[in-house]
Amino acid sequence: MDLKTLHKRHVLTPWVAQGGHEAPVVVRGEGVWLYDREGRRYLDLSAGLVAVNLGHAHPKLVRAIAEQAARLAYAAPGLFHDGRALLGKALSDLAPWPEGGRVFFTPSGTEANEDALKFVRHLTGRPKVLAAYRSFHGATHASASLTGENRRWPAEPGVPGVVHFFAPYPYRSPFFTEDPKEEAWRALEHLERVLLHEDPQRVAAIFLEPVVGSNGVIVYPEGYLEGVRALCDRHGILLVFDEVMTGFGRVGAAFAAERFRVVPDLITFAKGVTSAYVPLGGVLVREGLARFFDEHPLPTGHTYSGHPLAVAAGLAALEAYREEGIFARVRSLEGFFREALASLVAQHPLVGEVRGLGAFYALELVKDRKSKEPLSPWHAPPSPPMRALLRALLGEGVYLMAKHNVLLVAPPLTIREEEFLEGVERLSRALWQVEVEAL
Structure with missing residues (x-):
């Protein structure tokens, strides 16, 4: 029995119905990247649950x-x-x-x-x-x-x-x-x-x-x-x-x-x-x-x-x-983070708004910008398009925390600018995949 099967058989995963839930088996982390047992890497664009501020495997810690x-x-x-x-x-x-x-x-x-x-x-x-x-x-x-x-x-x-x-x-x-x-x-x-x-x-x-x-x-x-x-x-x-x-x-x-x-x-x-x-x-x-x-x-x-x-x-x-001057670094990069994410609003009709500050942002996803109808209702399990987007993100090698119709973009505070831009590009490709089906 492999590790994924063992996990599904013996571990209860928070906040989701257990049947049908799929996730990579991560075994290692380094910087802003997570690695699964096959060696595939995922950009941790939410710092876990908005927590791994210094990235993975920081030598001092x-x-x-x-x-x-x-x-x-x-x-x-x-x-x-x-x-x-x-x-x-x-x-x-x-x-x-x-x-x-x-x-x-x-x-x-x-x-x-x-x-x-x-x-x-x-x-x-x-x-x-x-x-x-x-x-x-x-x-x-x-x-x-x-x-x-x-x-x-x-x-x-x-x-x-x-x-x-x-x-x-x-x-x-x-x-x-x-x-x-x-x-x-x-x-x-x-x-x-x-x-x-x-x-x-x-x-x-x-x-x-x-x-x-x-x-x-x-x-x-x-x-x-x-x-x-x-x-x-x-x-x-x-x-x-x-x-x-x-x-x-x-x-x-x-x-x-x-x-x-x-x-x-x-x-x-x-x-x-x-x-x-x-x-x-x-x-x-x-x-x-x-x-x-x-x-x-x-x-x-x-x-x-x-x-x-x-x-x-x-x-x-x-x-x-x-x-490492992390707090000041985040403040200085705030404009860069916001501008990079704002580009998604112009490209993707699913993105109703990008908001946040520091290294803490949200993409609110909507079916229609005018009505602001959420892509996924706040009081129910994720909608099929939202589930499809999360699968597409993992397929693009990105982990993002999601709640209702919102994606939380909150990377490790040590992320390099080129890594963040790569994450935004991967996110954009995942959005395109879902928009073809959802709109």
């Missing part, structure tokens, strides 16, 4: 993990540990708070959001939290409840006290406007109305992706994040930025909070902190709030909190980001 494994592979989270201390300090230095902060380490981003939910309720004594409908905060029970899109449905009934609201989405405005300023104003008015109906004195926090991640890389109109911050300040509500995807250079800064100059009270992170080499997430809490736990027991814990191999990878990743 590989060496750090191996050296740590030889020295100490596990330490109970109640013990102090050198790597935890050093990474906690480094992350606090990256955070947007002048007074600094403290970090609670988790095994992943979904647990980071679960724990942030516990923190804000303990810190405020308030039971409710708000989160946007078009969002993803994780798949465990509480983070799935925070999630606004259809991946929360299998976890329902969810945890009590989570209320959803509509956030801006300029391409498909839920507020019936094509003016970005009007979109931001109406969205803030809507949010304040939801708050008033829920009693803002009972709301502990608002959870928000500062750039919507897997649900379409939606960059909010200017003034929206600032307005949410002002609403939180007015009502004594904490603001939590879910930076699991946007953190560690993805938007051309350490965090989107820095890029947009909007300061939250807590930041959840994962993925890029180790370039996904070892699972690690966490909650950054500004110092003024973290002091609460000096006198009150921290209300959570994990066996793998601050795992030695993970924090070693995190320290090596932060060192690589700094030595």
Whole structure:
């Protein structure tokens, strides 16, 4: 029995019906490329799940993990540990708070959001939290409840006290406007109305992706994040930025909070902190709030909190980001990325819009640009044309993350310009193949 057959027989693959699902058996990675067992290579144009920021097989991370494994592979989270201390300090230095902060380490981003939910309720004594409908905060029970899109449905009934609201989405405005300023104003008015109906004195926090991640890389109109911050300040509500995807250079800064100059009270992170080499997430809490736990027991814990191999990878990743000037590099290449992808709009009628910033972009695919009918509905499994496109992409040697009718173009931050252009060309060929059948 070969490896593909073994995998299909014994492994459950996330988010898809198992029957008929096909994928290459990848066995090696190098830079921006993945290699299957036959030696065929695939350009990893989504950095895995928007995670492998430094590319595959980065020597600094590989060496750090191996050296740590030889020295100490596990330490109970109640013990102090050198790597935890050093990474906690480094992350606090990256955070947007002048007074600094403290970090609670988790095994992943979904647990980071679960724990942030516990923190804000303990810190405020308030039971409710708000989160946007078009969002993803994780798949465990509480983070799935925070999630606004259809991946929360299998976890329902969810945890009590989570209320959803509509956030801006300029391409498909839920507020019936094509003016970005009007979109931001109406969205803030809507949010304040939801708050008033829920009693803002009972709301502990608002959870928000500062750039919507897997649900379409939606960059909010200017003034929206600032307005949410002002609403939180007015009502004594904490603001939590879910930076699991946007953190560690993805938007051309350490965090989107820095890029947009909007300061939250807590930041959840994962993925890029180790370039996904070892699972690690966490909650950054500004110092003024973290002091609460000096006198009150921290209300959570994990066996793998601050795992030695993970924090070693995190320290090596932060060192690589700094030595290679990755954050500034992404910012300088932003125009190049955007221009290269914008060429697809002119060439392909399936591409309704290209949007994003830094090294984080989405192609929204439509059956018709005028009606904006999605190529694949948001509330159902992928349509036949969308499935055909994903097959065509693999046939062209490209891996791209897809959600609903959106392709996420978010390559490793180390990608060379010529590699990115090659990826865009391969993507274009895959689109042509599907357009012949779909249009």
